[in-house]
Amino acid sequence: xxxxxxxxxxxxxxxxxxxxxxxxxxxxxxxxxxxxxxxxxxxxxxxxxxxxxxxxxxxxxxxxxxxxxxxxxxxxxxxxxxxxxxxxxxxxxxxxxxxxxxxxxxxxxxxxxxxxxxxxxxxxxxxxxxxxxxxxxxxxxxxxxxxxxxxxxxxxxxxxxxxxxxxxxxxxxxxxxxxxxxxxxxxxxxxxxxxxxxxxxxxxxxxxxxxxxxxxxxxxxxxxxxxxxxxxxxxxxxxxxxxxxxxxxxxxxxxxxxxxxxxxxxxxxxxxxxxxxxxxxxxxxxxxxxxxxxxxxxxxxxxxxxxxxxxxxxxxxxxxxxxxxxxxxxxxxxxxxxxxxxxxxxxxxxxxxxxxxxxxxxxxxxxxxxxxxxxxxxxxxxxxxxxxxxxxxxxxxxxxxxxxxxxxxxxxxxxxxxxxxxxxxxxxxxxxxxxxxxxxxxxxxxxxxxxxxxxxxxxxxx
Amino acid sequence: xxxxxxxxxxxxxxxxxxxxxxxxxxxxxxxxxxxxxxxxxxxxxxxxxxxxxxxxxxxxxxxxxxxxxxxxxxxxxxxxxxxxxxxxxxxxxxxxxxxxxxxxxxxxxxxxxxxxxxxxxxxxxxxxxxxxxxxxxxxxxxxxxxxxxxxxxxxxxxxxxxxxxxxxxxxxxxxxxxxxxxxxxxxxxxxxxxxxxxxxxxxxxxxxxxxxxxxxxxxxxxxxxxxxxxxxxxxxxxxxxxxxxxxxxxxxxxxxxxxxxxxxxxxxxxxxxxxxxxxxxxxxxxxxxxxxxxxxxxxxxxxxxxxxxxxxxxxxxxxxxxxxxxxxxxxxxxxxxxxxxxxxxxxxxxxxxxxxxxxxxxxxxxxxxxxxxxxxxxxxxxxxxxxxxxxxxxxxxxxxxxxxxxxxxxxxxxxxxxxxxxxxxxxxxxxxxxxxxxxxxxxxxxxxxxxxxxxxxxxxxxxxxxxxxxxxxxxxx
Numbered sequence: 037x038x039x040x041x042x043x044x045x046x047x048x049x050x051x052x053x054x055x056x057x058x059x060x061x062x063x064x065x066x067x068x069x070x071x072x073x074x075x076x077x078x079x080x081x082x083x084x085x086x087x088x089x090x091x092x093x094x095x096x097x098x099x100x101x102x103x104x105x106x107x108x109x110x111x112x113x114x115x116x117x118x119x120x121x122x123x124x125x126x127x128x129x130x131x132x133x134x135x136x137x138x139x140x141x142x143x144x145x146x147x148x149x150x151x152x153x154x155x156x157x158x159x160x161x162x163x164x165x166x167x168x169x170x171x172x173x174x175x176x177x178x179x180x181x182x183x184x185x186x187x188x189x190x191x192x193x194x195x196x197x198x199x200x201x202x203x204x205x206x207x208x209x210x211x212x213x214x215x216x217x218x219x220x221x222x223x224x225x226x227x228x229x230x231x232x233x234x235x236x237x238x239x240x241x242x243x244x245x246x247x248x249x250x251x252x253x254x255x256x257x258x259x260x261x262x263x264x265x266x267x268x269x270x271x272x273x274x275x276x277x278x279x280x281x282x283x284x285x286x287x288x289x290x291x292x293x294x295x296x297x298x299x300x301x302x303x304x305x306x307x308x309x310x311x312x313x314x315x316x317x318x319x320x321x322x323x324x325x326x327x328x329x330x331x332x333x334x335x336x337x338x339x340x341x342x343x344x345x346x347x348x349x350x351x352x353x354x355x356x357x358x359x360x361x362x363x364x365x366x367x368x369x370x371x372x373x374x375x376x377x378x379x380x381x382x383x384x385x386x387x388x389x390x391x392x393x394x395x396x397x398x399x400x401x402x403x404x405x406x407x408x409x410x411x412x413x414x415x416x417x418x419x420x421x422x423x424x425x426x427x428x429x430x431x432x433x434x435x436x437x438x439x440x441x442x443x444x445x446x447x448x449x450x451x452x453x454x455x456x457x458x459x460x461x462x463x464x465x466x467x468x469x470x471x472x473x474x475x476x477x478x479x480x481x482x483x484x485x486x487x488x489x490x491x492x493x494x495x496x497x498x
Numbered sequence: 499x500x501x502x503x504x505x506x507x508x509x510x511x512x513x514x515x516x517x518x519x520x521x522x523x524x525x526x527x528x529x530x531x532x533x534x535x536x537x538x539x540x541x542x543x544x545x546x547x548x549x550x551x552x553x554x555x556x557x558x559x560x561x562x563x564x565x566x567x568x569x570x571x572x573x574x575x576x577x578x579x580x581x582x583x584x585x586x587x588x589x590x591x592x593x594x595x596x597x598x599x600x601x602x603x604x605x606x607x608x609x610x611x612x613x614x615x616x617x618x619x620x621x622x623x624x625x626x627x628x629x630x631x632x633x634x635x636x637x638x639x640x641x642x643x644x645x646x647x648x649x650x651x652x653x654x655x656x657x658x659x660x661x662x663x664x665x666x667x668x669x670x671x672x673x674x675x676x677x678x679x680x681x682x683x684x685x686x687x688x689x690x691x692x693x694x695x696x697x698x699x700x701x702x703x704x705x706x707x708x709x710x711x712x713x714x715x716x717x718x719x720x721x722x723x724x725x726x727x728x729x730x731x732x733x734x735x736x737x738x739x740x741x742x743x744x745x746x747x748x749x750x751x752x753x754x755x756x757x758x759x760x761x762x763x764x765x766x767x768x769x770x771x772x773x774x775x776x777x778x779x780x781x782x783x784x785x786x787x788x789x790x791x792x793x794x795x796x797x798x799x800x801x802x803x804x805x806x807x808x809x810x811x812x813x814x815x816x817x818x819x820x821x822x823x824x825x826x827x828x829x830x831x832x833x834x835x836x837x838x839x840x841x842x843x844x845x846x847x848x849x850x851x852x853x854x855x856x857x858x859x860x861x862x863x864x865x866x867x868x869x870x871x872x873x874x875x876x877x878x879x880x881x882x883x884x885x886x887x888x889x890x891x892x893x894x895x896x897x898x899x900x901x902x903x904x905x906x907x908x909x910x911x912x913x914x915x916x917x918x919x920x921x922x923x924x925x926x927x928x929x930x931x932x933x934x935x936x937x938x939x940x941x942x943x944x945x946x947x948x949x950x951x952x953x954x955x956x957x958x959x960x961x962x963x964x965x966x967x968x969x970x971x972x973x974x975x
Contacts, residue, residue: 404630417668417671421671422675430672434667441656442653442657449649
């Protein structure tokens with residue numbers, strides 16, 4: 037709860053600070069202080085020190101899982117701000133507003149993590165989405181950014197409508213918005229309302245996490261948005277959407293799993309297939325990362341699909357594995373002129389430490405052992421095996437994961453095995469602190485890849 | 499404890515190598531590290547109790563995986579091979595030019611850590627870990643220091659192996675779930691599986707191992723990779739990493755899925771024999787020395803694999819000793835090929851000739867290695883191949899007939915190679931080979947000694963692997 041309150045307040049603080057501190061660089065500091073505050077506030081929450089522990093008549097439901105998830109997300113957020121906050125101020129003339137919007141997004145994320153009521157879910161998703169529409173279009177003079185924003189907004193609004201319609205059907209069937217009462221209080225005679233509502237909700241949430249066949253907005257929005265914001269959207273926001281998705285299906289619809297598991301499995305396969313295969317054909321690393329985020333979403337859908345303890349642990353592990361890696365690679369990408377694979381040529385000889393860290397990030401995304409990404413994927417696969425059936429899903433996921441090696445390793449090949457054509461140094465603002473931060477991220481991923489329980493998951497069990 | 503040391507020594511040695519700055523220091527350090535690995539293995543073989551060699555520590559107890567290493571006869575033999583091979587390789591490439599050699603040797607040693615881990619792990623997930631980790635340094639080694647087409651060739655190799663191992667992971671997960679959530683070799687081999695489960699699980703595992711060996715039709719990455727890799731890596735690949743596949747069959751596939759093995763042994767044997775014949779035919783037509791050795795290696799590995807699946811005591815014994823002998827012999831072939839390439843600047847057999855006149859020492863050494871390669875009596879390969887043919891014969895006459903053809907072809911291409919390179923008219927290039935590099939010669943002499951020791955006193959090896967063979971026999975009877 038602390039997170040929701042403080043991030044809302046800090047968003048407002050940021051908006052007004054612009055009046056008093058005209059220098060852009062101040063906004064960076066205020067944002068970083070805010071992120072640290074959020075981290076502290078959430079840590080206090082884990083230890084039982086909350087501003088209020090009211091559930092507002094059952095609208096919210098707090099659990100340790102959600103707190104740990106938020107903690108990981110906040111660490112990623114801080115990592116993001118430390119690496120790229122300066123680039124946020126370079127996007128346009130309103131740095132304070134950009135940061136404020138991000139803090140509002142964080143408040144929305146708090147809501148979608150703890151919702152116990154479909155209306156809170158809806159409001160949370162809207163609070164997350166609307167700032168993102170603005171951030172996508174924040175590069176006002178860039179036509180691509182405008183187009184991306186409009187596309188994202190129109191399709192997003194449409195999917196929100198579908199979500200609302202689904203919620204209405206579910207309400208019609210049970211007379212309640214409470215997640216845990218959706219099935220138990222479904223009234224006889226209106227049996228058909230529940231499945232219809234379920235399908236609408238599935239489609240809408242599939243859209244939000246960019247699952248195929250509802251993924252078409254993703255590459256355009258991610259590619260058109262200023263790269264700093266793509267990083268934020270692709271990493272932090274995506275994970276939050278997934279936690280909402282898995283919570284809803286685990287707590288709301290578990291008893292109906294026989295009905296939605298097969299459609300969800302097919303959706304997963306389609307997402308993995310489209311994400312992986314299309315990523316292979318991309319020439320720009322930024323677009324490749326957009327498609328790779330779809331492919332990774334396919335893997336995370338496995339957690340929604342199986343919905344057992346392993347799936348939830350896996351999603352928790354996926355958070356740092358995916359966020360840190362994605363944010364790290366984007367932070368390097370922002371500092372480059374050339375977003376094609378050739379832009380990475382010869383990076384290893386000029387910036388060996390950066391190249392090493394990017395390699396670790398890519399290996400983690402590809403799921404190679406000794407990185408957090410391996411265990412993230414491992415838990416996803418293990419959770420499906422644990423459901424007892426659907427072994428074909430595991431094998432399909434594994435085969436499609438092999439394709440992902442192709443496009444991740446192309447970057448490694450460019451960095452290490454090819455030489456740059458031009459003689460100039462090509463990473464802008466590559467400072468010592470930047471290198472050390474990246475290294476810290478890489479070390480964290482390796483540590484999690486060796487001791488996932490000792491470092492992270494034991495907190496959940498204790 | 500010794501098994502842990504066998505992983506830690508090359509691991510730590512490799513990491514230290516990254517920070518060494520001078521070329522000479524990197525080489526000396528690598529040699530030292532390799533020698534200490536060798537000393538550790540020898541210490542295990544001669545002075546310590548077998549029971550002390552294993553190691554167990556908690557790792558991920560909640561998902562049923564532990565850091566468990568177990569030293570049995572087959573593992574000890576393979577670790578011995580890895581230690582011997584690394585000493586010999588370091589000596590053999592002592593004078594080769596390698597740019598940023600500290601990184602090169604560092605990655606080489608990290609590979610050894612991974613490979614030793616594969617040989618020792620007795621926990622499924624740990625095994626998978628090492629299986630993948632051995633691949634990563636090799637990927638970088640080949641792609642940075644390899645030949646012209648290195649990037650695409652190495653990538654093909656990587657993707658093949660990666661796909662195979664992911665399928666294995668899926669199989670392991672399924673079996674671990676059936677075993678009540680434990681990955682230990684013991685628990686996995688006690689799982690009761692129906693015959694249909696065994697049959698599809700068999701292929702999930704076997705494809706991973708078959709890619710590594712490689713067995714026809716999963717072999718297409720291999721000749722390209724051998725040709726394009728830097729020599730030292732080719733040596734590691736063919737002498738050591740190929741054995742990972744065979745070893746995994748012995749240590750994991752047989753105990754875990756005996757039903758599947760029995761069900762498909764005929765198919766696997768025919769695949770292996772087809773690969774032997776196919777590789778031998780191509781080897782006869784090769785003009786490139788490296789590719790010739792690569793194809794000959796496919797043929798030899800095919801025979802070992804066929805003998806393992808033939809399923810009798812002679813086959814197991816022969817396969818074990820041949821796993822070691824092939825590693826040593828093929829290493830000898832690569833060293834000769836490397837000396838010739840370094841000195842004359844070509845690998846084309848047609849461009850060479852008369853080397854025996856300028857360098858009789860090299861000729862003698864090559865002839866010994868080559869004769870061992872075609873398994874003449876008195877050499878280390880004879881006893882192994884004899885036992886394996888005997889085993890195939892016992893399983894079916896047709897196996898022995900078909901596989902026997904490849905031996906004849908083997909003699910044809912090996913002798914043709916000797917004839918073209920060392921005899922015949924002396925070419926201009928031959929004059930350049932008058933002085934041999936000391937390190938490579940020393941390592942060839944050591945290999946010849948090993949060839950004769952293995953040929954005259956194979957009992958040493960049989961004693962060592964007796965327990966592994968007994969385990970295999972117990973599984974199938």
